[in-house]
Amino acid sequence: MEVSLIGIHKYFGAVHANEDITLKIPSGSIQGILGENGAGKSTLMKVLSGFIQADKGEILLNGKQVVIESPSDAIQHGIGMLHQDPLDFPPMKVIDNFIIGSRLPLFPKKSVVYREITQLQKQFDFDLDLEAYVESLTVGERQQLEILRLLWLGASVLILDEPTTGISAPQKNKLFETLRLLAGQGKTIIFVSHKLEDVEQLCDRVAVLRQGKLVGVEVPPYNIESLVTLMFGKLVNLADRQDTCTETPILRVEDLALESPRLRIDHVNLEVREGEVIGLAGMEGSGQLLFLQACAGLVRPIHGRILINNKDLTGKRYHVLMKEGVTYLPASRMEEGLVMGLTLNEHFALAGENQGVFIDRQAIQEVTSTRIKEFNIKGTPRSTVESLSGGNQQRALLALMKNQHSLILMEHPTRGLDIESSIWIWSKLKNRCSSGSAIIFISSDLEEILHYSDRILVFFAGKVSPPIPAEATHVDQLGQLIGGKGWDKLGLPDLQL
Amino acid sequence: MTGISILIGLAGIITAAAPIVFATIGETITERAGVINLSVNGTIILTAMVGFATAVTTGSTLLGFLAGMLVGGLVSLIIAFSSITLKQSQVAVGFVLALLCRDLAYFLGNPFMGLSGPRLSNFHIPLLKDIPLLGVLFFRQDVMTYLSILLIFAAWIWIFRTRPGLMLQGIGERPAAAFVRGANVNLMRYVYTVIGGALVGLAGPVYSLSVKAGWKGTISGLDGIGWIALAITIFGGWNPLRAAFGAYLFALLQWAGLVLQPSLPNIPSQVLQVAPFPLMILALLLVNIGNTEWIERTLAGLPEDVRRLIAKILRSLRASPPASLGVPFEQD
Numbered sequence: 031m032e033v034s035l036i037g038i039h040k041y042f043g044a045v046h047a048n049e050d051i052t053l054k055i056p057s058g059s060i061q062g063i064l065g066e067n068g069a070g071k072s073t074l075m076k077v078l079s080g081f082i083q084a085d086k087g088e089i090l091l092n093g094k095q096v097v098i099e100s101p102s103d104a105i106q107h108g109i110g111m112l113h114q115d116p117l118d119f120p121p122m123k124v125i126d127n128f129i130i131g132s133r134l135p136l137f138p139k140k141s142v143v144y145r146e147i148t149q150l151q152k153q154f155d156f157d158l159d160l161e162a163y164v165e166s167l168t169v170g171e172r173q174q175l176e177i178l179r180l181l182w183l184g185a186s187v188l189i190l191d192e193p194t195t196g197i198s199a200p201q202k203n204k205l206f207e208t209l210r211l212l213a214g215q216g217k218t219i220i221f222v223s224h225k226l227e228d229v230e231q232l233c234d235r236v237a238v239l240r241q242g243k244l245v246g247v248e249v250p251p252y253n254i255e256s257l258v259t260l261m262f263g264k265l266v267n268l269a270d271r272q273d274t275c276t277e278t279p280i281l282r283v284e285d286l287a288l289e290s291p292r293l294r295i296d297h298v299n300l301e302v303r304e305g306e307v308i309g310l311a312g313m314e315g316s317g318q319l320l321f322l323q324a325c326a327g328l329v330r331p332i333h334g335r336i337l338i339n340n341k342d343l344t345g346k347r348y349h350v351l352m353k354e355g356v357t358y359l360p361a362s363r364m365e366e367g368l369v370m371g372l373t374l375n376e377h378f379a380l381a382g383e384n385q386g387v388f389i390d391r392q393a394i395q396e397v398t399s400t401r402i403k404e405f406n407i408k409g410t411p412r413s414t415v416e417s418l419s420g421g422n423q424q425r426a427l428l429a430l431m432k433n434q435h436s437l438i439l440m441e442h443p444t445r446g447l448d449i450e451s452s453i454w455i456w457s458k459l460k461n462r463c464s465s466g467s468a469i470i471f472i473s474s475d476l477e478e479i480l481h482y483s484d485r486i487l488v489f490f491a492g493k494v495s496p497p498i499p500a501e502a503t504h505v506d507q508l509g510q511l512i513g514g515k516g517w518d519k520l521g522l523p524d525l526q527l
Numbered sequence: 528m529t530g531i532s533i534l535i536g537l538a539g540i541i542t543a544a545a546p547i548v549f550a551t552i553g554e555t556i557t558e559r560a561g562v563i564n565l566s567v568n569g570t571i572i573l574t575a576m577v578g579f580a581t582a583v584t585t586g587s588t589l590l591g592f593l594a595g596m597l598v599g600g601l602v603s604l605i606i607a608f609s610s611i612t613l614k615q616s617q618v619a620v621g622f623v624l625a626l627l628c629r630d631l632a633y634f635l636g637n638p639f640m641g642l643s644g645p646r647l648s649n650f651h652i653p654l655l656k657d658i659p660l661l662g663v664l665f666f667r668q669d670v671m672t673y674l675s676i677l678l679i680f681a682a683w684i685w686i687f688r689t690r691p692g693l694m695l696q697g698i699g700e701r702p703a704a705a706f707v708r709g710a711n712v713n714l715m716r717y718v719y720t721v722i723g724g725a726l727v728g729l730a731g732p733v734y735s736l737s738v739k740a741g742w743k744g745t746i747s748g749l750d751g752i753g754w755i756a757l758a759i760t761i762f763g764g765w766n767p768l769r770a771a772f773g774a775y776l777f778a779l780l781q782w783a784g785l786v787l788q789p790s791l792p793n794i795p796s797q798v799l800q801v802a803p804f805p806l807m808i809l810a811l812l813l814v815n816i817g818n819t820e821w822i823e824r825t826l827a828g829l830p831e832d833v834r835r836l837i838a839k840i841l842r843s844l845r846a847s848p849p850a851s852l853g854v855p856f857e858q859d
Contacts, residue, residue, distance in 0.1 A: 081707070082858070102709030117704040119697050121847070130693040131708025138690050289827070289834075291842065330827040332834075345828075 031092055031108055031186045031218055032057045033078070038087035040073050047073040048084070049242045055235075057092075060209060060219040062233030064226070066261055066448045067420075070242040071222045072114075075189050078220075079111035080104035091187075102131075110180030111189040116172040120165035124158055128179055150178050154208050168313060170201030177208065187218040194228050196314055196474050199509025206232050226257055266449055274305035274463040275484050279340075280436050281325065281468065286334035288320050293492045295320060298334070300487070300497060302437070305463045308470045308497070309479035312489030312512050318472050319441065321489070325470060326358040326439050327351040338437065355436035361445065361472075363423045368415040374398050374426060375411040381430045405429040406454065421451030428458055438462065440471040444478060456482055476508045490514045534663050536782060542668055543738055544778035545675035546571070546730035550756035551763060551770045552682045553726025557603070559686060559765055560719035561699035561851045564606050564727065565621025568753025569628025571731045574598050575749055576636035578732025579742040583644040591645075592671070592732045599728015600721045602628060607720040611713050614855045629750065639742045647671060647737040671733045678726070682767040695719060699849030702856035712856045730756070755807060762811050764846025773810070780806055817841035 033055040040048040047070050055061045065071045077084045080098040088095055091107055098104050101111070118127050128147060129138045144160060151158060156174045164172060173193055180188060190209075194202050209219050209232065223229050229236050230252050238246045238260040246260045259265055281302040288295045295317045302308055310318035323329040325336065327348040335344045338354045348358065360366035368377065378401065379394045398411040405425045409418050415426060424447060431438070443459070444452035459469060460482075473479050479486055485497040488511040495511065498520075510516040550567055557564045564570075574595035582591030602624060610617040647669045655666040665676070686692040695715070697705040702712045734749055735742055755777060763770025780803035788799050816822055822841070826834050 079707075100709070101707035105709075111707075113707075117701065117707050119700050119704055121700060121850075122693070122696065126693050129690055130697050130705075131710075132690070134690055136689050136691065290823075291838065330824045332827050 033187055033218055033220075034090035034093075035074070035078065036088040036090065038074060038077060038084045040077060040082070040084050046242050048077065051087075051239075051244045053237055053244060053247075055218055055220065057218055058213055058216045059234045060213050060221055060232055062229040062236035063220060063222045063239065064224065064229050064236050064257065064261060065239035066224055067446060068448065069239040069261075071239050072191055074239070075111060075191055075220065075222055078104070079109055079189055081111070105180070105183050105185060108184060108186040109189070110183065110185030110187070112173060112176045112180070112191060112193060114192040114195065116169070116176050118164050118172055118175060120163070122164060123160070124162055124164060124167070124175060125160040127164060127175060128182065132183070146182065147178060150182060154211065168197070168201070170197040170205070173197070173205065186216075187220065188212065189220045189222065191222045192224070193221070194223065194225060198313055198513030199506065200513045200515060202509070226254060230254070262449070266453070271481070272460055272464075273484075274460065276304045276466070278304045280304055280338065282337040282340075283325070284335040284337070286324065286336065287332050288317070288324050288329060289332050290320055290329075293317050293320060295492045295494060298494050302468045302470065304436070304466045304468055306468045306485070307463060307483050308468070309483030309486045309500070310470065310472045310489060311476060311479050311486055311508055314474065316489035316512070317492045317494065318487070318489040321487075321494070322439050322441065322470060322472055325437070326356060328358070357431055357435045357438050359427055359431075359438070359440040359443070361441035363420070363427060367427050368423060370416050371414060373412050373414050374402065374407070374409060377415065377426065377430055381432070401429040405458070421447045424451065424455060428455065435462070435467050438467055438469045440469065442473055443471050444473070444475070452478070476505050480505060480508065488512060490517070493517070495520055534660065536786065538664050538667065540775065540778045540782050541664065542672050543782070544774045545672045546733040546738060547752065547756055547759065547774040547777060548675040548679060548771055549733060550727045550730040550753065551759045551774050552678050552767050553599075553723040553729075554756060554760040555723075555763060555765055555767055555770050556682060556686075556695075556726070557720050557723030558760060558852055559695050559699045559849055560716045561702065561849055561854065561856070562607065562610060562716055562720045563617045563621060563853050564603050564720060564724055565618055565757070566602050566606060566624035566628060567727050567756050568751065569625040569632075570599050570602050570724065570727050571734070571753045571756075572747070572749050573602070573628040573632040574728040574731025575735040575747065576632040576639065576731070576742055579644055579735035580636065580639045582732070582736055583639060583642055586645060588645050588647050588736050591736050592729060595728045595732035596725040597728070599731070600725040603720050603724020603727070606724070607717045610855065611716050611720075617853050625753065633744050636742055636744055640744050642742070644741065645736065646740045669737055671729075671737060679767050679771040686767065696849070699851055702851055706856070706858065716856070727756075751804075755804070758807050758811050761846075761848070762807070762814055764814065765849060766846070769846075776810070777803055777807060814844050814846055817845040
């Protein structure tokens with residue numbers, strides 16, 4: 031189906047999220063939509079998929095104007111969308127996820143659904159267990175579930191919003207293969223991403239959005255520099271690697287074993303030195319979070335020891351470890367890191383050294399102002415944290431950290447941030463390393479892990495690799511490892527899969 | 528105690544549990560859709576009075592039950608409007624309604640205090656009533672008790688075996704995902720809140736026209752039952768079968784308190800009367816204790832076998848609420 035968007039405008043309050051976007055997507059093609067976070071890609075796709083309505087503009091399908099008022103309207107017209115965080119029901123079975131939005135009778139015959147889905151699965155060589163619970167699936171499998179579901183409902187236009195986040199290299203290849211197959215069948219694929227390499231690899235045409243406007247449409251062969259310039263309005267370069275690693279150990283983990291209801295990790299050994307950065311790679315839920323939390327004293331190990339500055343702190347709680355200079359920065363900035371409704375001033379008052387009952391307004395105001403300047407936060411001391419953008423919230427979190435930390439533990443330090451903020455935040459973190467701090471961080475962005483880590487631990491289903499020096503590996507190998515492949519080459523016993 | 532008196536006692540438990548079953552199943556349905564109706568306690572007392580007053584005035588128990596459902600539905604409509612349309616706190620509104628309805632019942636019910644009124648009679652089901660044991664237990668009850676048992680299974684089938692029931696689960700779990708699958712989330716939440724409220728409203732007349740027939744104002748002995756019903760909803764893990772089990776367990780504990788009293792003269796009678804309440808709290812605790820950090824930490828220090836066993840037991844008891852319980856749905 032040919033999709034045309036004509037003069038789409040969308041406002042969120044004062045923000046002009048989509049400004050006069052006109053785009054024609056031919057049938058049977060894979061159209062890339064490229065842009066930074068906040069460029070307006072998701073908004074445009076939500077308009078097309080009926081999740082929200084445009085304030086102005088028209089949508090034409092095969093040349094005919096249509097009005098799409100809801101997602102179920104959209105699917106009636108043959109448009110289906112895979113959201114970045116798959117919109118499914120984790121505590122339900124896969125089969126029920128198919129039935130729930132269908133037009134089946136009151137008491138649905140599961141055998142019919144089984145047969146139809148199994149046939150559809152064969153077509154794409156998918157292997158989903160229809161009786162499994164969705165929460166036990168990987169993100170990649172949940173995407174397959176959504177693709178199957180939308181096709182089953184008769185979608186001929188598929189919109190995928192950032193589908194390569196959080197999936198392994200083999201899963202990504204499988205996804206791309208499927209999308210090419212679908213395009214070959216005449217379906218229209220719209221692929222939304224901020225990752226240049228994905229778009230380059232897959233798309234027949236790319237439309238670039240910046241600050242709500244369509245700034246260019248390119249076709250292969252792509253010129254990466256011109257795409258980058260379109261995306262950011264200028265060329266952006268990553269900072270060079272700096273080596274800040276020393277010989278003094280800060281953290282020693284000895285034969286650590288951890289257990290959560292779903293996972294068990296055994297025999298982890300690691301020594302982290304001052305100035306060192308350790309990246310934890312793995313798909314979400316592979317054990318890296320459990321490990322990071324154990325290092326922070328948030329989870330009690332069932333075996334082994336954790337030593338910080340040569341003190342045995344195994345099984346001690348976070349506030350004890352904090353006194354040794356450990357700090358933990360959670361992934362959900364608003365929920366766990368910052369307090370909604372409080373201003374920056376009040377945050378610095380909370381985090382301050384002053385143990386008195388009353389707040390010394392004057393002193394805090396000074397501290398806040400200097401920190402705002404130092405960390406380049408776009409806001410005033412009186413701004414509430416929720417009024418800040420994601421990048422500025424992350425900067426505020428960093429600014430709130432005390433100076434003399436020896437070990438910084440972070441979940442997804444730059445998730446959801448634009449590339450400039452990411453680079454800036456890492457430059458600040460590297461400064462910490464130069465003054466002797468060590469960092470352990472989780473990220474689903476393998477490029478980030480490779481670029482900023484000195485050594486990398488890969489997690490897969492509770493299995494942990496020995497520390498791999500970042501120079502000795504590359505994105506492809508990491509992508510394989512997080513998907514459970516190539517572990518034998520690490521000199522480990524074979525994985526039981 | 529003879530065998531037959533135990534049997535009659537057990538049959539009495541099934542009768543006594545009927546109103547709690549109506550209330551917990553009603554609340555389960557409402558909460559499955561993501562709305563908390565905290566007014567249950569007040570609704571039960573108010574509908575007990577309204578149902579009794581209607582039956583006394585008209586001479587019809589049927590009209591009494593219908594009046595109860597109507598009032599229960601109206602109270603829940605207030606909850607639905609304030610929480611779904613006005614996006615106000617369900618807890619605050621529900622709690623105030625719980626108190627308001629109770630006091631309203633005591634105030635408006637004054638003229639009907641102590642009157643004698645119609646009472647639901649037992650209806651023995653032919654043939655089935657003669658089955659040994661089961662006949663006495665299940666088939667010599669009144670109509671509402673039969674309905675309460677049917678409701679358990681009907682609710683279970685609806686929630687877990689039908690397509691709209693799946694959607695009901697979806698609406699409480701992840702309204703955005705239900706919305707993209709074509710559900711009118713807010714309308715469905717209204718519908719299920721009112722249906723659930725009407726069922727809760729049935730619990731009151733079942734008391735005043737059958738289980739504890741009559742209206743005696745503040746000494747009707749109904750205050751507190753609604754809070755227990757809310758607790759049983761949680762204990763039941765939002766599953767009608769488990770919720771019904773909780774309701775029967777509570778009725779059994781109350782009955783045991785009465786029966787044991789004569790044989791345990793050393794224990795003050797108040798202790799036995801109150802005992803079901805802390806026992807219910809204990810049961811509630813067991814259901815939800817598994818996912819606390821404190822338990823995880825404690826478990827991590829135990830030897831392997833013990834840890835596995837306890838973790839397994841706690842996991843099997845555990846129930847998680849609908850993920851969007853109490854959260855208003857906003858499109859984007």
